[in-house]
Amino acid sequence: MFPQPAGWVFRLNPVTYSYSILLNDRRPLGPPELVAPLLSLSALTGPLLSSTATSANTLGPTEVEPFLQDLVKRFEPDNEIDGVLGPVVTQLCFHESLFRPEGLAGGDGSWRAAMSGLEALVNIKPIATMITRLQYWEPEATPPTFERVSLLGPLLRLGVFDREWVSRIPEYLQKSVFDSSLVVQPSIANTYYSKPKDRSQNDIASSTASLRGTLKSLQGSLFNIFNALVRASPESREAVLQYFARVISLNVRRAGMQVDPDSVASDCFMVNLQAILLRFCEPFMDANYTKVRPSPASPGWETDDKKIDRIDSAYYAHSSRIDLKEETRISATSNEAEEWRQKNAIVAAPPNFISDVFYLTLAMNHYGYQKTISTCEDLAKQYDEMSRHLEMLEGDGRWRGVSAIAIHATHY
DSSP states (O other), X not given: OOOOOTXXXXXXXXXXXXXXXXXXXXXXXXXXXXXXXXXXXXXXXXHHHOOSSOOTTSOOHHHHHHHHHHHHHHHTTTTOHHHHHHHHHHHHHTOGGGXXXXXXXXXXXXXXXXXXXXXXXXXXXXXXHHHTTSXXXXXXXXXXXXXXXXXXXXXXXXXXXXXXXXXXXXXXHHHHTSOTTTOEEEHHHHHHSSSGGGSOHHHHHHHHHHHHHHHHHHHHHHHHHHHHHHHHOHHHHHHHHHHHHHHHHHTGGGGSSSOOGGGSOOHHHHHHHHHHXXXXXXXXXXXXXXXXXXXXSSSXXXXXXXXXXXXXXXXXXXXXXXXXXTSOOSSOOHHHHHHHHHHHOOOSSOOOHHHHHHHHHHHHHHHTHHHHHHHHHHHHHHHHHHHHHHHHHHHOGGGTTSOHHHHHHHHO
16 A cells, blocks of 8 residues: 555545545645645646645655555545545636636646646546546536536636637726726737737747647647546446537537527637547548558558448437437438438447447537637638728728718718
């Protein structure tokens, strides 16, 4: 058994199955005492979360994993691991650093601390399985609030879209000019693209590359977490698939032509989830054609990997994970679709993981990337129209003293 730090004594509460860590001075510390070492695992966030005075009772980075393994050996056989490490996971996933208005634009990279701590936890399979059993794994919530109250939502909603990551204008400026409830600043734009007209194209390209690299790092860490959860146990794999399906069912309205962005999940949340699903698809989709070769028997190409053949063509009849009742059909009536479903509904085994991931990714693409790209294109059109209107006003002084309606009627 891994030796406990000097002075630590674990006391298990028989009612709540929560534990506290008592030092020699009998001061209870509880879950926060384990959260702090987990947050310190990221080398990029040391100054943020470290203390100038290091206690002899504090776990070092190399001691965290053995200590977690020791906790699992002690409490997992008696089904007490949820009460022991559940509060630790919850405090880590809802850490204040994940709710800072600057998001990924924070210079200290504070979000990396929570990410690294969670990666350390999910690398231990019993803990990964336990995470998917916790109360806040898939809570009851509305589409826009799900990403804030679900366990992994605060990590998944990190991103680069300005509308979702803003900070308040200083209070003194609000009182002198604007209504404080309405005024916000786009933190990411101010951090990476401040004064764009005064900067060279190379400088702006460098900022873009930096932001893109940060986002890639975030999505890579998120995939590592979900991949560990999927591989931990059949129960945790099913919980992950159900999590994806729940997000899709909550956000079917995102596909609409006109939708209030505050009534559905954010672009950051949906795009990150789709990036994870696309990574899960890589082994069987082979987008780079690394597993194909010329076929000697017939013209064309054949693949060395038959995983793609395991995709169930009648998945929608075999699974209720994705609901298509409200989707528009091109060449079938509702009665014909129901007849097809009943005809193909009887199967010997449930759909495999490859089929689940493929069709979940297909659905997420409809509500994720495609909607985000459409929103970006609409914003670009609005920007072009405003730019043309501004050029017209700056170049023609005849508009002075004329109503806006008259100007619009004249030029459009």
